Amino acid sequence: MIFLSIFHKFLLHFPHFFYIIKKITIENSYYYLYQIRKGVIQLKTVIIGTNHAGIAAANTLLDTYKDQEVVMIDRNTNLSYLGCGTALWVGRQIESYENLFYTNEKAFAEKGAKIHMETSVTEVDFQNKVVCCEKANGSKFQESYDKLILATGSLPISPKIDGHDLDGIHFLKLFQEGQAVDAELSKEEVQTVAVIGAGYIGVEIAEAAKRRGKNVLLFDVESTSLASYYDEWFSKDMDENLKKHEIDLHLGERATAYLGEERVQTLVTDKGSYAVDLVINAIGFLPNNALGKDHLKLFKNGAYLVDRHQQTSDPDVYAIGDCANVYSNALQQPAYIALATNAVRSGIVAAHNIGGTPLESIGVQGSNGISIFGYHMVSTGLSVKAAEKFGLSVKYTDFEDLQRPGFMTHNANVKIRIVYETSSRRVVGAQMASFEDISMGIHMFSLAIEEGVTIDKLKLLDIFFLPHFNQPYNYITMAALSAE
Numbered sequence: 101m102i103f104l105s106i107f108h109k110f111l112l113h114f115p116h117f118f119y120i121i122k123k124i125t126i127e128n129s130y131y132y133l134y135q136i137r138k139g140v141i142q143l144k145t146v147i148i149g150t151n152h153a154g155i156a157a158a159n160t161l162l163d164t165y166k167d168q169e170v171v172m173i174d175r176n177t178n179l180s181y182l183g184c185g186t187a188l189w190v191g192r193q194i195e196s197y198e199n200l201f202y203t204n205e206k207a208f209a210e211k212g213a214k215i216h217m218e219t220s221v222t223e224v225d226f227q228n229k230v231v232c233c234e235k236a237n238g239s240k241f242q243e244s245y246d247k248l249i250l251a252t253g254s255l256p257i258s259p260k261i262d263g264h265d266l267d268g269i270h271f272l273k274l275f276q277e278g279q280a281v282d283a284e285l286s287k288e289e290v291q292t293v294a295v296i297g298a299g300y301i302g303v304e305i306a307e308a309a310k311r312r313g314k315n316v317l318l319f320d321v322e323s324t325s326l327a328s329y330y331d332e333w334f335s336k337d338m339d340e341n342l343k344k345h346e347i348d349l350h351l352g353e354r355a356t357a358y359l360g361e362e363r364v365q366t367l368v369t370d371k372g373s374y375a376v377d378l379v380i381n382a383i384g385f386l387p388n389n390a391l392g393k394d395h396l397k398l399f400k401n402g403a404y405l406v407d408r409h410q411q412t413s414d415p416d417v418y419a420i421g422d423c424a425n426v427y428s429n430a431l432q433q434p435a436y437i438a439l440a441t442n443a444v445r446s447g448i449v450a451a452h453n454i455g456g457t458p459l460e461s462i463g464v465q466g467s468n469g470i471s472i473f474g475y476h477m478v479s480t481g482l483s484v485k486a487a488e489k490f491g492l493s494v495k496y497t498d499f500e501d502l503q504r505p506g507f508m509t510h511n512a513n514v515k516i517r518i519v520y521e522t523s524s525r526r527v528v529g530a531q532m533a534s535f536e537d538i539s540m541g542i543h544m545f546s547l548a549i550e551e552g553v554t555i556d557k558l559k560l561l562d563i564f565f566l567p568h569f570n571q572p573y574n575y576i577t578m579a580a581l582s583a584e
C-alpha cells in the first residue's frame with residue numbers, strides 16, 4: 101500500500117511523462133478508485149450544463165465526495181427550471197412560475213462548487229483537458245479538468261420551412277420561452293394559436309392556450325396525438341378529449357410554410373392554410389452535441405454514446421441527461437429518451453463513478469405520464485406500435501372496466517394494455533388511462549420490464565383489494581389472466 105501510494109504520488113508529479121502508464125495501470129485499479137473515494141487523490145470535475153442532469157451530478161459529487169473540486173458552467177441565467185410546470189402556469193392552473201425552480205446558484209456556491217452562470221463553453225480541448233469559456237460580458241477564461249461531464253441537454257427541433265424566422269413563432273424549452281409564450285397569450289390581438297406537434301409539449305400547451313380562452317389548432321403528422329407513447333386504443337381517447345374541449349385537431353397534416361410580413365399571419369400545411377396569430381413549435385428534441393460531436397462516438401441520433409457508467413468513448417469524459425443515450429431494458433439496446441427523470445438518474449450514476457464508487461445504470465423504461473383536462477394517461481416501455489417500429493415481435497392483452505366495484509358511487513373507467521415479447525413472454529410495455537389517478541400502477545410495470553418478468557408471472561400476482569381503490573378482480577390481474 102505504502103509503495104503504491106509513493107509510486108502514485110511520483111506519477112502525479114510527472115503527469116505527462118507517465119500519462120499513458122498511469123492510464124493503463126493505475127486508473128483502472130480498485131486501489132485508485134479507493135484513493136479517490138477517500139479523498140487522497142483530488143479530482144477536478146467540470147460540469148457543462150447545470151440543469152437537471154448537471155445538478156444531480158454536482159449534488160452527488162459535492163454531498164458524497166467532499167474532497168472533490170467541482171466547477172459548474174451554464175450559459176443560462178437560471179438553473180433547475182421544471183419545464184413540466186410551463187403549461188401549468190401558462191394555463192393558469194398554478195398561480196406563478198416562482199416555485200418551478202428547485203435550487204439556485206447560491207446553494208452550489210455554499211456547498212463549495214465554483215459556479216459560472218451566463219457563461220458559454222465555446223470549445224473543449226479534449227487533448228489538453230481544457231474547457232474554453234465566454235461570459236455574457238464577452239470576457240474569456242479557461243478551466244482545466246481531470247474529469248469532464250457533458251450535461252448540455254437538448255434543443256427543440258426547428259422545422260426548416262419558409263417563414264420559420266418570422267415573429268410570433270415560438271419554441272417551449274427554456275423558462276424564458278415559456279415567459280414569451282405567456283406574454284403572447286396575454287395579448288388581446290392573439291386569438292388563434294397553432295401548435296405544431298401533438299406530442300407531450302404540444303398537447304400540454306394546447307390545453308393551456310385553451311384555458312386562456314384562445315382558439316387552438318393542433319397539428320401532427322401522425323394520425324393520432326401522442327403517437328410516440330400510446331397505441332391508438334389510448335390516443336384516440338385523448339383525441340376525443342381534446343375535441344370535446346374544442347381543440348381543433350389536424351392529424352396527418354404537415355406544416356409546410358409560415359407566411360406574414362414581419363409577424364406570422366398564415367400557416368400553410370399540405371392540406372390547407374389557416375389564419376393564425378401565434379405558432380408554437382413542439383416537434384421533438386435533438387441532443388445538443390455541439391461541443392463533443394467531432395471527438396466522441398455518437399448514437400444514431402447524434403447523442404453522445406455512453407456505456408452503463410455514463411462514460412463516453414473518451415474515458416475522462418462522461419455524458420448525462422438529454423445529450424446522451426440511455427439503455428432501454430425493453431429493447432435491450434441503447435435508445436434515446438429525453439426525460440428529466442432519466443437526466444437525474446444518469447447524473448447520479450456519472451458522479452458516483454467519478455467519485456470512486458463504480459456504479460452501473462440499471463437502464464430505463466422511459467416511463468411517462470400526461471394529464472389533460474382531467475384525463476390521465478401513463479405508459480412505460482414500448483407500445484405495440486413502437487415495438488413494431490423497432491422490429492420486436494410482441495403480443496398484447498387489453499382490459500377495460502370500472503376501477504372500483506359498481507356499488508361505489510365515486511367511480512371511473514380504467515383501461516390497461518400490457519405488451520409482451522412473443523418469444524420470451526417478458527413484459528416490454530404497459531399503458532393505462534382513466535379519469536381517476538391510476539398513475540402509481542405503472543411503476544410496477546416499469547420494474548417488471550427492468551427485471552425481465554414474464555406476463556405469466558403477473559397472472560396470480562398478489563394484488564390487494566379494497567373497494568376504495570379497486571375491484572377484487574383487479575384490472576392488472578384481469579389483463580394478465582386473459583393474455584394468450
Ligand SMILES: Cc1cc2nc3c(=O)[nH]c(=O)nc-3n(C[C@H](O)[C@H](O)[C@H](O)COP(=O)(O)OP(=O)(O)OC[C@H]3O[C@@H](n4cnc5c(N)ncnc54)[C@H](O)[C@@H]3O)c2cc1C
Nearest residue numbers: 149151152153174175183184221253254421422439440441
Ligand atoms: C415544456 C417541457 C415540459 C417537460 N415536461 C417533462 C415532464 O413532465 N417529465 C419529464 O421527465 N421530462 C419533462 N421534460 C423534459 C425535461 O425537461 C428534459 O428531459 C430535461 O430538461 C433534460 O435535462 P438536462 O439537464 O439533460 O438538459 P437541459 O434541461 O436541456 O439542460 C442543459 C443545460 O445545458 C446548458 N448548456 C448547453 N450548452 C452549453 C454550453 N455550450 N455552455 C454552457 N451551458 C450549456 C443549457 O443552458 C442548459 O441549462 C419537459 C421538457 C419541456 C421543454
Ligand SMILES: NC(=O)c1ccc[n+]([C@@H]2O[C@H](COP(=O)([O-])OP(=O)(O)OC[C@H]3O[C@@H](n4cnc5c(N)ncnc54)[C@H](O)[C@@H]3O)[C@@H](O)[C@H]2O)c1
Nearest residue numbers: 297298299300301302320321322382383384385438468469
Ligand atoms: N409529461 C412529460 O413527461 C413530458 C412533457 C413535455 C415534454 N416531455 C419530453 O420532452 C421531449 C420533447 O417533447 P415534444 O413534445 O417536443 O416531443 P414529442 O416527441 O413528445 O412529440 C413530438 C411530436 O411532433 C410530431 N412531429 C414531428 N415532426 C412534425 C412535423 N414536421 N409536423 C407536425 N408534427 C410533427 C411527432 O409526430 C410527435 O407527435 C420529449 O422527450 C418528451 O417526452 C415530457
